[in-house]
Amino acid sequence: MAFGKSIRTFWDGRWHDGDMAVMKAADHGIWQGTSVFDGARWFDGLCPDLDLHCARLNRSAEALMITPTCAPEDMAAIIREGLQAYGPDQAVYIRPMYWALHGSDLGIAPLAGATGFAISLEEVAMPPADFATTVTRTRFRRPVLEDAVCNAKAGCLYPNNARMLVEAQQKGFGNALVADALGNLAESATANVFLVKDGVVSTPIANGTFLAGITRARHIANLRADGFEVRETVLTFEDAHAADEIFLSGNFAKVTAVKAFDGTEYPNRPVTARARQLYWEWAATAA
Template identity: 45%
Template sequence: MASPVPIKTLSQTWTFFEGEWRDGNAPVLGPRTHGAWLGSMVFDGARAFEGVTPDLDLHLARVNNSAREMLLEPSLTVEEWRALVDDGLRKFPRNAELYIRPMYWAEQGLGGGVRFEPDSTNWCLTIYEAPMPAPKGGAITLSPYRRPSAETAPVGAKASCHYANGARALIEASKRGFDNCLMRDMLGNIAEFANSNAFLAKNGVVFTPAANGTFLNGITRQRVIGLLRADGVEVIETSLTYDDFLEADEIFSTGNFQKVAPMSRIDARTLEAGPMYRRARALYWDFAHSRAPLRAVS
């Protein structure tokens, strides 16, 4: 019999589940929970860093929308989620760099099977320490794997079932010496990175794949587009090929975890963290820190 895999010690974590905050990483999903073994989980991820929580309400609204897209039955309002988040943030130092993760899933499947029972929807809120990664850049390539279409997956939901495909894309790229990869849609156009939205800059114009329903139109993506346009930058949402990225002056990503990050190499070609990336990151940081924090200094 194989020895059990040691459980890795994780960062400081608090989880609100079934009426109380639970310290540590105690499991809330049992081995027969539908979400744990048949993939009915939806979630969202917001950031708390340097005392701010940018776009928190949009993330909380999206987890409810994701639940509906997945045919689950969300039970908390945005206001109820926000009150729980505010309470949970007080358990950490004010300037802790945190990830805020609300989740819904089905507890039961019909007859124990794939078709879940929507009225068995359960939920929890997990908040944990997650330092903001330094924007040091990364090497990217093209993945052989593609994003699904609406006919093949619940692409309108931020659902855990999507992330297995992103994970295998990242693992495949890593084996070839890359940190991330661009994924195409079923038509062959670039959709996004394996774990974030994609941007390129060429001749002073910023381009990003049009939100065509094959990937999530990220909250940070939308925010950065709006900030750049308000600052006078032309941002074009359109169909892009891998050749467009190969010929780009700059490439950067947006996402919940790292917010705005540069890419430093595509295949064998070195890239600079250029002026459009720096402008996007500075605009986002200014926006985030203009938001009033949700809690007083503890």
């Protein structure tokens, strides 16, 4: 099932209209889960940090022992070519992907140099600027690098995120705040997280249990340039309850305000609004 509409697929060296079939039944990626992707965005005629997303895809592939086959700058050029079919009033989710085609002698490890590559462009609207979600805790946690490929944006990691999200939604919330292996706050089920207390912005320190995102780094840089103190530190769920604001940071929405964490409400969210404003201003100048 497609995520959006007006889909275009880059596969086998050219762009195709529609949702193309690109994998075969015996591909290693389909039965052993050796697949990676990255997500970028096109909105308001802008495509911020596209080069960084393409570069991260290749690093993710290497983490899963998949051989990257497209240089980041070439990948970005292919994506920009594909985006020419969309208008500036359309928002597009950009998803370049690699997967392993063949396995080693025992079938488990991917075979070097045997890589599938495709890019999917899907029209998916940006959430409204005033959208705010609710969050709760989940019993599921982020793994550590010794247990899973936490240093990659790998498809095999997302079933864990899915059960976090579904658990939260079954409890009546929009998302989940997730613990790391030590029980400290790591991220949400879908994005990185920031807390605001007395004007100071904090985010969980990157400890290898979650992907410290490209958009997260952009918010840190933007807020610091605007005069905010931003701390990367160990945070607890008690810190989240004591915060004045919480917002989520990910490629899909860039900034998502949180209006409540269980019984704690956050009615006033000026720093969240400023983070959003700073991101859109930066994106316009960086284009």
